[in-house]
Amino acid sequence: MRSRNDRYDNPDLTPPWKRARTVPEVAAERDLVVEEVSTGFCGAVVRCEKTAEGPTVTLEDRFGKHRVFPMTAAGFLLEGRTVTLVRPRAKAGAGAGGGAPAAGGRLTASGSLAVPGARARVARAGRIYVEGRHDAELVEKVWGDDLRIEGVVVEYLEGVDDLPAVVDAFAPGPGARLGVLVDHLVPGSKESRIAEQVSGDHVLVVGHPYIDIWEAVKPASAGIRAWPRIPHGQDWKTGVCAALGWPQNTGAAWQQLLGRVRSYKDLEPALLGRVEELIDFVTAPASPTA
Numbered sequence: 001m002r003s004r005n006d007r008y009d010n011p012d013l014t015p016p017w018k019r020a021r022t023v024p025e026v027a028a029e030r031d032l033v034v035e036e037v038s039t040g041f042c043g044a045v046v047r048c049e050k051t052a053e054g055p056t057v058t059l060e061d062r063f064g065k066h067r068v069f070p071m072t073a074a075g076f077l078l079e080g081r082t083v084t085l086v087r088p089r090a091k092a093g094a095g096a097g098g099g100a101p102a103a104g105g106r107l108t109a110s111g112s113l114a115v116p117g118a119r120a121r122v123a124r125a126g127r128i129y130v131e132g133r134h135d136a137e138l139v140e141k142v143w144g145d146d147l148r149i150e151g152v153v154v155e156y157l158e159g160v161d162d163l164p165a166v167v168d169a170f171a172p173g174p175g176a177r178l179g180v181l182v183d184h185l186v187p188g189s190k191e192s193r194i195a196e197q198v199s200g201d202h203v204l205v206v207g208h209p210y211i212d213i214w215e216a217v218k219p220a221s222a223g224i225r226a227w228p229r230i231p232h233g234q235d236w237k238t239g240v241c242a243a244l245g246w247p248q249n250t251g252a253a254w255q256q257l258l259g260r261v262r263s264y265k266d267l268e269p270a271l272l273g274r275v276e277e278l279i280d281f282v283t284a285p286a287s288p289t290a
Helices: 004-009 133-150 160-170 190-198 236-244 250-259 269-283
Strands: 025-027 033-036 042-051 054-060 066-070 076-078 081-086 127-131 153-157 178-183 203-208
Touching: 042 066, 127 133, 127 160, 127 269, 133 153, 133 178, 133 250, 133 269, 153 160, 160 178, 160 190, 178 190, 178 269, 190 203, 203 269, 236 250
Parallel strands: 025 081, 127 153, 127 178, 178 203
Antiparallel strands: 033 042, 033 076, 042 054, 054 066, 076 081
16 A cells, blocks of 8 residues: 555656546535545545645544645545545635535534435444443434444443443343443543453443543533633532533533534544544454454
8 A cells, every 4th residue: 555655756647638537526625525545544625725746635534633635636535436636616705625515525423424315224232331321412412323324322321330230231242342431531440440340352441531521522612711620529510510600400501512512523532532442343343263
């Protein structure tokens, strides 16, 4: 597989008029999701720019990582088809790379390319358990479309103390992997000891670094400058609501916050990485030797 630098160092020197014109050209409209063929990097178009070597396109993956690629002929895949990206025509009131997503390029909330008319897959034996009702609601809102396509069911885990019993009852195996997302795993804590106890080849337990899942929402998306620091020993959600002047009913405050989350871009990368890790783990094919 060629590297990105190879594409610069070894350009196609075939004159344009001699190249076959069987590969369609697609305008690199903002938010169009494509895959760069030589690296497999998949992301949404952020911008197009002119450079000394030629036009480039910047892609952003679901983790918020940006990569810049030359817009070479037949250099990208769109819904599995090879395409040549071209700079979009300038529109009134919009710069290059602006505009709405191109037809067929709609994104799911998690940043994946939507599959129009796709039916939910029959549920896999594997499951993902999420500690906390708010955590489960957030995962469903952002990754729900992807999980239904993959046939992954998300279960609510009331507390990490229940995890050993859940794992025993589930009886994970090669064709039925179990992924678990828990709050704020700290080395040496009771939670980490329980996680180590149940983890294995067919069980993956990961934790996000936030005191509560609310903190995984970017402050700008939540409409605040920063998440307040709450004194140790005080209920975190109650303290946050008091500090920010939010409703003292934490359930109502959460629904307002959840309503501000529209896609993965509203969430912190540390949570995105953990959920994607669990989805990959649960959906990975069973090893032939397992």
